[in-house]
Amino acid sequence: xxxxxxxxxxxxxxxxxxxxxxxxxxxxxxxxxxxxxxxxxxxxxxxxxxxxxxxxxxxxxxxxxxxxxxxxxxxxxxxxxxxxxxxxxxxxxxxxxxxxxxxxxxxxxxxxxxxxxxxxxxxxxxxxxxxxxxxxxxxxxxxxxxxxxxxxxxxxxxxxxxxxxxxxxxxxxxxxxxxxxxxxxxxxxxxxxxxxxxxxxxxxxxxxxxxxxxxxxxxxxxxxxxxxxxxxxxxxxxxxxxxxxxxxxxxxxxxxxxxxxxxxxxxxxxxxxxxxxxxxxxxxxxxxxx
Amino acid sequence: xxxxxxxxxxxxxxxxxxxxxxxxxxxxxxxxxxxxxxxxxxxxxxxxxxxxxxxxxxxxxxxxxxxxxxxxxxxxxxxxxxxxxxxxxxxxxxxxxxxxxxxxxxxxxxxxxxxxxxxxxxxxxxxxxxxxxxxxxxxxxxxxxxxxxxxxxxxxxxxxxxxxxxxxxxxxxxxxxxxxxxxxxxxxxxxxxxxxxxxxxxxxxxxxxxxxxxxxxxxxxxxxxxxxxxxxxxxxxxxxxxxxxxxxxxxxxxxxxxxxxxxxxxxxxxxxxxxxxxxxxxxxxxxxxxxxxxxxxxxxxxxxxxxxxxxxxxxxxxxxxxxxxxxxxxxxxxxxxxxxxxxxxxxxxxxxxxxxxxxxxx
Numbered sequence: 001x002x003x004x005x006x007x008x009x010x011x012x013x014x015x016x017x018x019x020x021x022x023x024x025x026x027x028x029x030x031x032x033x034x035x036x037x038x039x040x041x042x043x044x045x046x047x048x049x050x051x052x053x054x055x056x057x058x059x060x061x062x063x064x065x066x067x068x069x070x071x072x073x074x075x076x077x078x079x080x081x082x083x084x085x086x087x088x089x090x091x092x093x094x095x096x097x098x099x100x101x102x103x104x105x106x107x108x109x110x111x112x113x114x115x116x117x118x119x120x121x122x123x124x125x126x127x128x129x130x131x132x133x134x135x136x137x138x139x140x141x142x143x144x145x146x147x148x149x150x151x152x153x154x155x156x157x158x159x160x161x162x163x164x165x166x167x168x169x170x171x172x173x174x175x176x177x178x179x180x181x182x183x184x185x186x187x188x189x190x191x192x193x194x195x196x197x198x199x200x201x202x203x204x205x206x207x208x209x210x211x212x213x214x215x216x217x218x219x220x221x222x223x224x225x226x227x228x229x230x231x232x233x234x235x236x237x238x239x240x241x242x243x244x245x246x247x248x249x250x251x252x253x254x255x256x257x258x259x260x261x262x263x264x265x266x267x268x269x270x271x272x273x274x275x276x277x278x279x280x281x282x283x284x285x286x287x288x289x290x
Numbered sequence: 291x292x293x294x295x296x297x298x299x300x301x302x303x304x305x306x307x308x309x310x311x312x313x314x315x316x317x318x319x320x321x322x323x324x325x326x327x328x329x330x331x332x333x334x335x336x337x338x339x340x341x342x343x344x345x346x347x348x349x350x351x352x353x354x355x356x357x358x359x360x361x362x363x364x365x366x367x368x369x370x371x372x373x374x375x376x377x378x379x380x381x382x383x384x385x386x387x388x389x390x391x392x393x394x395x396x397x398x399x400x401x402x403x404x405x406x407x408x409x410x411x412x413x414x415x416x417x418x419x420x421x422x423x424x425x426x427x428x429x430x431x432x433x434x435x436x437x438x439x440x441x442x443x444x445x446x447x448x449x450x451x452x453x454x455x456x457x458x459x460x461x462x463x464x465x466x467x468x469x470x471x472x473x474x475x476x477x478x479x480x481x482x483x484x485x486x487x488x489x490x491x492x493x494x495x496x497x498x499x500x501x502x503x504x505x506x507x508x509x510x511x512x513x514x515x516x517x518x519x520x521x522x523x524x525x526x527x528x529x530x531x532x533x534x535x536x537x538x539x540x541x542x543x544x545x546x547x548x549x550x551x552x553x554x555x556x557x558x559x560x561x562x563x564x565x566x567x568x569x570x571x572x573x574x575x576x577x578x579x580x581x582x583x584x585x586x587x588x589x590x591x592x593x594x595x596x597x598x599x600x601x602x603x604x605x606x607x608x609x610x611x612x613x614x615x616x617x618x619x620x621x622x623x624x625x626x627x628x629x630x631x632x633x634x635x636x637x638x639x640x641x642x643x644x645x646x647x648x649x650x651x652x
Contacts, residue, residue: 183382186349189369190376191396191443198370201395205386 036265043258055259065243069263072239075154075229076222079161080169083218086162087169088211094170095177106174113167121231124160125151128232152234160228168221169214176210177203216275220268240264298326298483299360299450301346306355308341308507315341316352317507323485328477330486332494333504334530340455342504343487347453348372359451374451375444375482379459381436383428389415389439390424396447414446415439417476434465441473445480452477452484458493470496491531495519503527519570521557524648528568535614537567539646546646549610553586559646566649571603571617573643577636578623585638590614592633602628606635 046052059065094105112120127133128151135147150156180203188198226241240260247257301323308316315338323329331339344350345357348369357365364372383392390411397407415421418438423431431439437457444452457473458466474497477484488494494501495515502512503526511523522528525536539548541563546553548567559565581587590606593613602624604616614637618624629635 181380181382183378183380184384186347186369187376187378187382187384187443188395189349190347190372190374192370192373192399192447193395194370197399202384202386 039258039261039265042254043262045255047253047255055255056263058256059259059263068238068240068243071237072223075157075161075225075237075239076219078158079165079222080215080219082158082162083165083169084211084215087166087214088173088207090166091170091173091177095174109167109170112163117164117227120164121160121228124156124163125231128156128159151232153236154233156232156234157229157237160232161222161225164228165218165221168217169211172210172214172217173207174210176207180206212275212278216272220271223264223268297450298481300325301451301483301485302356302358303342303346304356304358306342306345306352306357308345308350308352314338314507316345319355319507319509321502321509321512323483326481326483328474328484328486328497328499330488330494330498330501331504332488332491332501332530334489337504338507339487339489339504341507343453343455343485346451346485347374347376373447373449374453375447375449376453377437377440377444377455377457379456381440381460383436383439383443385428387428388424389420389426389428389431392428392439393424393443393446396443400447410446411442414442417445417479418442419472433461434469437461437469441476445476445482450482452480452482454484454486456487456489459488459490466493473497495531503530505530521645522568522647525566528645528647533571533615533617535569535571536649537569537608537612537614538649539565539567541565548586551586551588553644553646554584554641555644555646556642557646560648562648562650564648564650566647568645568647569614569639570643571615573639574614574616575638575640576604576616576618576624576629577638580636582638585640586644588614588637588639590635590637592629592631592635595628595631597628604629606637 043055044051044053046054090109094102094109097105129135130147130149132151134150138144139147150159184202184206185198188202189195193201224241225239226245229237229239230242241264244257244260247253247260301321303319303321303323306316306319307314317338319338319342321342331342333339341350345352348364348367352365355365356363359372359374384395387395390408393411393414394407397410402410411424412421415423418441420435420438420442423435423439428436428439437460440457444454454473458469461469470493486494486497495518498515500512500514501518503510503518505526511518511527513521513523518527518531522531528534528536537548539546539553541547541559546555546559546565546567553567575582575585577587588608590608592604593607594605596603597620599620601617601619604618606614606616608614616637
């Protein structure tokens with residue numbers, strides 16, 4: 001009874017759903033799929049305008065490129081590592097605070113997050129320079145005698161990047177910590193685990209998905225970083241993104257720039273693919289919603 | 291069964307007080323739990339029963355007082371050194387470990403050799419009828435199975451004291467009834483001193499050797515289930531445990547009167563100005579042949595009759611306007627002719643069922 005009518009209703013419903021989603025699908029097609037396709041295409045066009053692999057060959061042969069890729073990964077690894085070392089204890093501290101205080105602390109973590117990246121980067125430049133606040137205070141406190149070089153090098157770059165990336169790590173980790181049932185820790189203690197033991201056997205393993213998600217996010221964002229290394233690295237820290245810029249601005253070589261972009265994109269996707277085998281990618285967004 | 295009957299320990303609580311701001315969560319509580327006893331802390335939510343259990347486990351630090359397990363003072367001992375088993379209302383099974391991982395956790399901490407650990411884990415699981423479930427993940431278990439795993443984990447290291455915080459409240463009624471009996475058998479088998487927290491009075495009556503009724507951070511009465519039901523010490527206990535009707539009564543000389551009727555009662559009335567007579571609905575006899583000799587007879591009018599399958603519930607209005615509840619089994623005369631609303635009734639309460647209590651403490 002009414003079989004045909006009901007089947008028709010179901011088909012109409014699905015059609016409506018597709019209609020609602022179509023503007024978004026179109027938008028993704030126009031601003032994502034088409035440009036990326038174009039990027040791939042350009043990367044295979046040589047200097048003479050014909051199909052060629054020369055852009056990739058150059059990357060393979062020139063040692064400077066290898067060094068740039070190595071620097072990029074080094075910076076990303078170090079930044080991620082430092083973010084974990086600083087962010088995890090901080091998230092742990094905030095998660096242990098009562099509700100209102102925890103929210104206040106989270107806002108202070110997020111506040112820089114809402115400030116312009118450029119502003120924050122230049123602010124670090126001011127703080128870290130030779131006659132900057134950090135050096136002057138350290139000298140007046142007797143920590144060191146001469147102004148030391150903490151900007152225009154790897155140190156300065158890392159300070160800036162860690163500061164900018166920290167919220168991306170803290171949010172998912174904090175979310176994971178908050179989701180842990182307080183009874184787990186009580187049960188661990190009741191069963192005979194010292195606080196340290198309970199932390200390493202129960203609490204820490206349960207925060208791993210959040211930690212992993214946060215680290216992955218930081219690492220991948222670091223791979224494409226440009227402004228901070230350009231300003232705080234002082235030309236000593238050359239990352240892939242900066243090489244892309246110089247290829248276009250200095251050498252007007254769109255093919256070379258595109259090839260770099262493609263390699264970076266492929267590497268990122270590869271990392272995500274490997275990571276997704278270890279963790280459910282949905283966790284990445286689920287953790288930060290607090 | 292590999293879990294051997296450990297030497298159970300008595301618990302002695304003395305003058306334990308815990309305040310949260312102006313609220314007395316525990317108000318000078320003293321309590322003795324005998325070795326091997328099954329004692330239930332029964333009370334409404336916010337009564338302090340859970341706070342008391344948390345003090346026993348070491349998760350709540352009281353303001354003052356003493357707590358002894360056997361001869362050992364433990365009030366300042368951190369939870370992980372108290373060596374008591376505990377089950378949580380939420381079960382608190384570690385989701386990143388298997389069933390065997392959970393049950394083996396306390397043994398691992400105690401550095402039990404691997405072979406013995408495996409043997410004892412399987413033994414504990416068999417005790418709770420989950421033999422062979424060791425490799426399951428926690429999220430693959432049903433509520434009842436989780437409850438059993440939680441129990442297995444709490445007993446596997448052979449603690450001499452077991453604390454249980456509303457262990458059955460998340461289960462459906464049928465399973466709860468079954469688990470009550472199972473936990474009771476388990477207690478008989480293992481013999482550890484058990485302190486059980488619940489807000490379910492029927493559960494408390496079913497399982498306990500003794501029950502401590504808790505309210506406003508104090509123990510209102512500590513006694514056997516039968517004694518609590520038959521001889522409640524005050525109105526709170528009478529009200530909280532079972533259904534009851536309260537009638538105002540007065541003392542004239544040595545006699546107790548309801549209206550103009552001198553009451554027959556077995557137990558002497560408590561020494562209080564404000565007295566109440568408590569009647570359990572199932573102890574009221576619906577007499578079809580008029581007043582009975584030797585009983586307290588009330589005339590009343592049926593105002594509501596509810597058929598409940600195995601029994602009936604009847605609300606009757608006494609001559610002075612007080613309401614009395616009556617419950618009876620659906621058999622015999624009641625099946626063929628249940629009273630109707632408006633019928634005149636004779637209610638008989640035997641002297642031993644006429645309980646006089648101190649009504650000042652509402």
